[in-house]
Amino acid sequence: AQTVTQSQPEMSVQEAETVTLSCTYDTSENNYYLFWYKQPPSRQMILVIRQEAYKQQNATENRFSVNFQKAAKSFSLKISDSQLGDTAMYFCAFMKIGGATNKLIFGTGTLLAVQP
Amino acid sequence: GAGVSQSPSNKVTEKGKDVELRCDPISGHTALYWYRQSLGQGLEFLIYFQGNSAPDKSGLPSDRFSAERTGGSVSTLTIQRTQQEDSAVYLCASSLVQGNTYEQYFGPGTRLTVT
Numbered sequence: 001a002q003t004v005t006q007s008q009p010e011m012s013v014q015e016a017e018t019v020t021l022s023c024t025y026d027t028s029e030n031n032y033y034l035f036w037y038k039q040p041p042s043r044q045m046i047l048v049i050r051q052e053a054y055k056q057q058n059a060t061e062n063r064f065s066v067n068f069q070k071a072a073k074s075f076s077l078k079i080s081d082s083q084l085g086d087t088a089m090y091f092c093a094f095m096k097i098g099g100a101t102n103k104l105i106f107g108t109g110t111l112l113a114v115q116p
Numbered sequence: 117g118a119g120v121s122q123s124p125s126n127k128v129t130e131k132g133k134d135v136e137l138r139c140d141p142i143s144g145h146t147a148l149y150w151y152r153q154s155l156g157q158g159l160e161f162l163i164y165f166q167g168n169s170a171p172d173k174s175g176l177p178s179d180r181f182s183a184e185r186t187g188g189s190v191s192t193l194t195i196q197r198t199q200q201e202d203s204a205v206y207l208c209a210s211s212l213v214q215g216n217t218y219e220q221y222f223g224p225g226t227r228l229t230v231t
Contacts (some may be wrong), residue, residue, distance in 0.1 A: 033218055043205065045222035091159065101172040102187070102218055104147065105157035111120060 002027040004094050013082045014115050020067075021077045023092030031097045034075045035104070040088040048090070051075065064116045082114045084096035094113065118142065120223035122208050128229045129198055137193040137226045139212030148191050149211075150183060150222060155202035162206075165191060166213065196231045 003026045013019035025034070037049040051068045052058045058066050062078045079086055092107040121140040129135050141148050148163040161175040165185040176182070180199075185191040195202055203229050209220040 009227075034117075035219070037222075042224070043227075044224050045207065045209075047219055047221065050219060097218065101164045101174070102147065102213060102220075103161040103164055103172075103175070104151070104209075104220060105160075107159070108158050 002032075002058045002091055002094050002096065002105050004105055004108050005106040006090075006092055006108045008086040009109065010111045010113070011107070012113045012115060013079075015082055015084060018078060018080045019081055019082055020077075021090050021092075021112065023077070023107055025071070025073050025075065025076045025092070025094050027094065027096070029096050031091065033095045033097060034066075036064070036066070036075075036077045037093060037106075038086075038092065039093045039109075040085075044093075049077070053111070079112075084114050084116060086112060087114045088112060119155035120221055122206075122209055122223035122226050124226060125224065126227045126229070128231060131175050131200060131230055132197055134194065134196045135198055135228065137195075137206050137208075137228070138195070139191045139208030139210075139223060141189065141208070142192070142212075142221055143189075145212050145221075146188070147211045148185055148211045148218075149209045150191070150193050151207045151209065152204045152208055153225070157204075157209075161197075162193070175212075198228075200230050203228055203230045 032053045038046045048069045067076045089109045093104040148165040164172040180196045183193045205225040207225045209222045210222045
């Protein structure tokens with residue numbers, strides 16, 4: 001079974017600074033995707049970024065980038081130039097590809113507070 | 117275009133009552149998922165619908181939980197004889213499973229409180 005671990009329950013960063021959220025996962029699968037989702041107080045889960053396991057290049061979306069280390073099974077999220085609107089719960093998620101169900105397996109989340 | 121919508125936004129019910137939660141996926145999305153988010157259990161997969169295939173019900177916590185998807189679009193999650201431990205946010209997501217596209221797009225959720 002796959003597991004996803006987020007070891008930082010809470011983090012804080014000053015506005016305009018850079019912060020990195022950690023995520024590790026355990027799987028014996030070779031074909032999978034990894035995602036970071038953001039959940040602000042509004043409760044809406046918003047996709048931040050995705051990474052295909054077969055790609056060596058780290059994904060980037062504007063101020064958000066990942067450091068994907070497949071051998072170490074690590075998938076960290078870097079937020080550059082943090083903004084107040086980045087305050088949210090961040091979830092790392094794993095998806096096995098090619099199985100009967102493309103369900104997401106989530107970590108426990110990291111609550112990020114961006115301070116003015 | 118319109119995103120995933122869910123209704124009601126909040127539901128308060130008495131223990132032992134039945135509840136129905138509704139999900140309208142993004143138009144054209146063939147896959148639909150239900151997840152549950154609770155303080156004790158985090159985010160858990162409940163059930164998955166894909167096209168006309170038999171649903172994957174492996175995440176349903178008990179036989180009090182059931183779901184259906186009519187016409188390949190709207191889905192209803194039903195909880196019978198609700199218990200206090202059913203209190204949680206129920207999230208619905210949809211995706212277009214095509215090519216390398218697997219992203220799931222979530223609705224705003226239904227917060228269920230069982231008193």
